Each structure stands twice: as C-alpha cells, then as structure tokens.
Amino acid sequence: MSVKIRISQVNKVFQVNRTESFTALQDIHLEVRTGEFMVLVGPSGCGKSTLLDLLGGLTKPTSGEILLDGRPITGPALDRGIVFQQYALFPWKTAKGNIEFGLEAKGVPKKEREEIARTYLSLVGLTGFEDRYPHELSGGMKQRVAIARSLAYDPEVLLMDEPFAALDAQTRETLQTELLRIWEQTGKTIVFITHGIDEAVYLGQRVAVMTSRPGRIKQVVDIPLASRSSEEDLRSDPEFIRTRHEVWSLLREEVLRAQEYEKNKARIGQKAKGVALHG
Numbered sequence: 337m338s339v340k341i342r343i344s345q346v347n348k349v350f351q352v353n354r355t356e357s358f359t360a361l362q363d364i365h366l367e368v369r370t371g372e373f374m375v376l377v378g379p380s381g382c383g384k385s386t387l388l389d390l391l392g393g394l395t396k397p398t399s400g401e402i403l404l405d406g407r408p409i410t411g412p413a414l415d416r417g418i419v420f421q422q423y424a425l426f427p428w429k430t431a432k433g434n435i436e437f438g439l440e441a442k443g444v445p446k447k448e449r450e451e452i453a454r455t456y457l458s459l460v461g462l463t464g465f466e467d468r469y470p471h472e473l474s475g476g477m478k479q480r481v482a483i484a485r486s487l488a489y490d491p492e493v494l495l496m497d498e499p500f501a502a503l504d505a506q507t508r509e510t511l512q513t514e515l516l517r518i519w520e521q522t523g524k525t526i527v528f529i530t531h532g533i534d535e536a537v538y539l540g541q542r543v544a545v546m547t548s549r550p551g552r553i554k555q556v557v558d559i560p561l562a563s564r565s566s567e568e569d570l571r572s573d574p575e576f577i578r579t580r581h582e583v584w585s586l587l588r589e590e591v592l593r594a595q596e597y598e599k600n601k602a603r604i605g606q607k608a609k610g611v612a613l614h615g
C-alpha cells in the first residue's frame with residue numbers, strides 16, 4: 337500500500353516568552369498509508385492537536401518535513417478536511433446551507449451544490465433534515481453535518497480532532513459505527529485523535545501512542561481485527577481485549593510519567609517560593 341502522509345523528524349517548538357520556549361513535539365516519524373484509518377492517542381497535552389494542526393497546514397513545523405503524496409504541506413487546502421470537537425457550523429445557515437457554503441466558494445454551480453449536499457447528508461443519515469438550522473439539531477446531528485461538510489469537498493484525507501468527545505455515550509457509539517461505514521464506502525485516509533482507548537481500538541487499523549512532554553511517537557500498535565461490522569460484539573472479541581490492553585498499558589506509563597512531572601514541577605515551585613519567602 338502506498339504512503340499518503342509521511343512525517344519525518346518533525347519538531348514543534350513554541351516560544352512561550354522572550355527567553356522561554358516549549359518543545360511540544362520532538363522527532364516525530366510516522367507514515368500513514370493511503371486509505372488507512374490511523375488513530376493517535378496520548379496523555380492530555382502531549383501534542384496530538386499540535387500534530388493535527390501541522391497536518392492541516394494550520395501551523396508549520398519548527399523543523400522536519402511533512403509530505404502529502406510526496407509533496408510538502410504548505411498550508412490548508414481542500415485535499416484535507418478537518419473535523420473538530422466543536423461543530424463549528426454557521427448558526428444562520430441550514431444543514432444544507434452549511435454544506436453548500438464551501439462548495440459555493442469553490443465555484444460549484446447551484447444545482448450541483450444542492451445535489452452534493454443531499455448526497456452527503458444522506459451518507460451521514462440526515463435525509464429529511466436538510467432545512468434544519470443548527471439550533472434545531474442535536475449534538476450528534478450537528479457533528480454529522482460537520483462530517484458531511486468535510487466530505488462534500490471530496491478531500492483525500494480526513495483529519496478528526498476528538499470529533500465525538502462532546503457527545504453522549506450512545507450517540508458516540510452510533511457515530512463511530514457510521515464513520516467506519518463511511519470510511520469503507522469512500523476509501524478516505526483518516527487521521528483521528530481521541531482520548532478513548534476503546535474508541536481508538538474500535539476505529540483504528542493502527543493506533544499511534546504518543547509520549548508525554550515532549551510528544552513523541554512511543555509505539556504504533558496494529559489492530560488486527562478482521563471485521564468491524566456493527567452486528568458483531570467486537571468489544572468482547574479476544575483480539576479486541578488483547579490490543580485494548582496493550583494500548584492501555586502503553587498509555588498508562590505515559591499518564592503516570594505526566595503526573596510525576598506535574599508533581600515535581602509543583603514541588604520545585606513550592607521550594608522556590610520558600611526560598612523567596614525566607615531568602
């Protein structure tokens with residue numbers, strides 16, 4: 337299978353103030369194959385969103401290279417659709433209007449725009465809700481519109497930053513299954529960020545576990561599940577349980593490391609305060 341995204345030796349350093357800098361990502365190497373469902377997990381603050389922003393072209397790496405189909409990513413473009421945790425829909429536009437908006441900017445004629453909007457609303461299970469405004473839709477429905485909107489540009493890559501995190505458990509599970517169906521149907525390459533280990537193992541063909549501070553790729557775990565069809569209780573499959581445990585153990589080490597780091601930082605802070613008070 338060909339490589340869609342190649343991330344090599346990527347570092348991202350933020351300048352905190354004039355004298356201080358913060359390394360968010362260090363020496364990231366990762367290859368995402370064409371049509372692959374790749375999931376990124378890691379402790380809070382390890383740099384997942386920073387990495388996704390780099391893939392989206394919203395920011396640039398401090399050093400290193402990110403190639404999409406062999407060409408460097410230089411900025412945002414329609415070959416990559418992004419779905420965030422918050423729906424980011426225009427409140428004054430209907431579901432259909434939200435999808436058509438970007439297509440209009442792209443110069444797609446009205447009739448075609450309408451057709452595309454209907455097709456993608458149907459793909460995410462929202463036929464009949466075309467004329468509803470965001471405030472008339474549930475959280476899950478809004479996120480379906482956001483997904484439909486990203487897909488309507490026909491991007492080759494879908495970048496998803498905790499898209500289901502704000503939803504209730506039942507809706508989340510439904511949308512996970514829907515997303516797998518859409519992925520199978522469209523063959524898109526998906527990079528998906530989550531905090532949820534179950535979600536990662538259920539969705540991903542591979543799960544990249546990141547380290548805490550600075551964010552690096554600790555390990556990429558293969559998820560060799562044959563079928564993810566909704567009829568089967570995948571979560572009780574022995575292979576699911578085994579890989580879930582593997583990801584859980586890798587992640588736990590990093591969460592403990594992050595907690596230790598925070599404790600030490602607090603201790604040093606207290607000591608410094610003590611010196612200042614008594615000095």
Ligand SMILES: Nc1ncnc2c1ncn2[C@@H]1O[C@H](COP(=O)(O)OP(=O)(O)OP(=O)(O)O)[C@@H](O)[C@H]1O
Nearest residue numbers: 350352358360378379380381382383384385386387
């Ligand atoms: N513009 C910025 N300037 C300075 N530091 C930043 C900036 N953006 C992110 N960071 C820092 O970089 C680190 C990584 O942030 P990022 O949001 O990528 O983490 P994350 O893994 O997505 O976190 P979470 O899981 O909590 O959403 C954090 O410590 C954050 O404070």
